[in-house]
Amino acid sequence: MRESAVSEKVNQKLIEFENIGTIQPSAGWNESLMNRLASAGPGSGSNFPSIGVLIPLLFIVLINIGVILNSAIKYYQQPSVKDNELMLISDELLINPVSIIY
Amino acid sequence: MDNTNFPDKLRTGDKVAFGELVENHVNRVINICYRFLLDRQDAEDVSQEVFIEVYQSLKSFRGDSKISTWIYRIAVSKSLDEIKKRNRKKRILSIGKMLHLDDIADHIAGGPMPDAMIQEKEKMNEIMEALNTLPENQRIAFTLSRIDGYSNQEIAEIMNTTIAAVESLISRAKRKTSTELEQILKK
16 A cells, blocks of 8 residues: 555544544433442442551451460470479489480 | 532432432543443443442542542543453454364353444454554543543543643654554555
8 A cells, every 4th residue: 555545544544533423321321320320339439448447457467466476485485294294303313304305 | 409518418429419420421421431442332331330430439539639530530441441351352352263262262252242333343443453552641641632622631630640741642642543553554
């Protein structure tokens, strides 16, 4: 296709786009909108919780994690029942506890 | 209707106030959608989605722009979402055709289009293809500028930018669209 013919066609397409007429909503548009609104419900506009809910929730979660971690640390720091018994025996027999355990 | 408490009435879900809002803006909204989508049926569907979102989001409307500007922004956003959906469907269809899975691809893409709709769309195929290559901002500015009754001032408000920026976007969009159309028409 010649360059001038192409340019003319391009201008024609742009003018066609510019001259697209306006439309009016069809006869059932309003009723259809009302039906869709009725089934959609009011909603909050967003499915994500608001920041006022998120921050206290995050705070509670962090506290829970802190409590769990603290309990876990204390539990593992405490000597076990077996360790306690071995310590008692070693004290009674005046034996070094490390040589008993390993 | 007394308009002094109109925004408050809208926020409290007053149906009469909402009905008035729809009536005042439906023509502009549907024509924004139509200019982006170049399809009447799609424009009607998307314009309804716009008003559903407006209705659901009225409580969170902060009033930092005019309510009309806010509505038209939603219309632009929803129209662009629909275009992205269409482009995804086209990709599914073309992959399907490559793999000779036309029926399955049609089904996944949402079914074949009726003939009349295909004809209408084909008329605007080349311009649509060219517009699809534009960066989003250019496309919005250019498309809105082609609709009667939209000044660069109004477009700047919808796009939350300056008039100078809008003018620049329109100019670049026109050049790019022309270049792309030339390539498309030479094929």
